[in-house]
Amino acid sequence: AQSVTQPDIHITVSEGASLELRCNYSYGATPYLFWYVQSPGQGLQLLLKYFSGDTLVQGIKGFEAEFKRSQSSFNLRKPSVHWSDAAEYFCAVGAGGYQKVTFGTGTKLQVIP
């Protein structure tokens, strides 16, 4: 079975600073990888996903993520954070087919002026 780890529970960055959220996964083959964002009181929204092809994936809201097979990582990045990016971010891994997707525990992002 697959698993995913988000080592940072809470991160604080200044508005305009760069951001990197870490995600490590465990799965024997090439996984499906996702990043979702959840604003307070809302459901989760997909930022981007990866399965194959270019290892640098572009998403919505200026986010990107890079798949590194050798490190079993799929870190999320944004060059310049906006106050509206304050939310909780979830990494998820899936094996494909009808097998379930496993979500990480989430990283809560605080943006300070």
Place this chain on the structure above:
Amino acid sequence: ETGVTQTPRHLVMGMTNKKSLKCEQHLGHNAMYWYKQSAKKPLELMFVYNFKEQTENNSVPSRFSPECPNSSHLFLHLHTLQPEDSALYLCASSRTGAEDEQYFGPGTRLTVT
């Protein structure tokens, strides 16, 4: 109306009550999911339906009873709940299986008194 909708958005119920949560998706998807999101815990997958058939029951107590009458609607019937069942219940849908991104509803905030 588009996307995934959930009703009610908030629900307070006693331990002896019976209530139902409703989820509806207008995306033409064939898979639907119930998740439980509690504070300081990972997102917990409860049930998965593919083409109206239940394909995953993640060891959920029988006081939670799902129903999927068609690919667009999903219900979660609740009875004799416990206070620890208080949480945000999220519904999601996807085109087919785990390789497709999931679209989430806003959730139902359930409080069991």
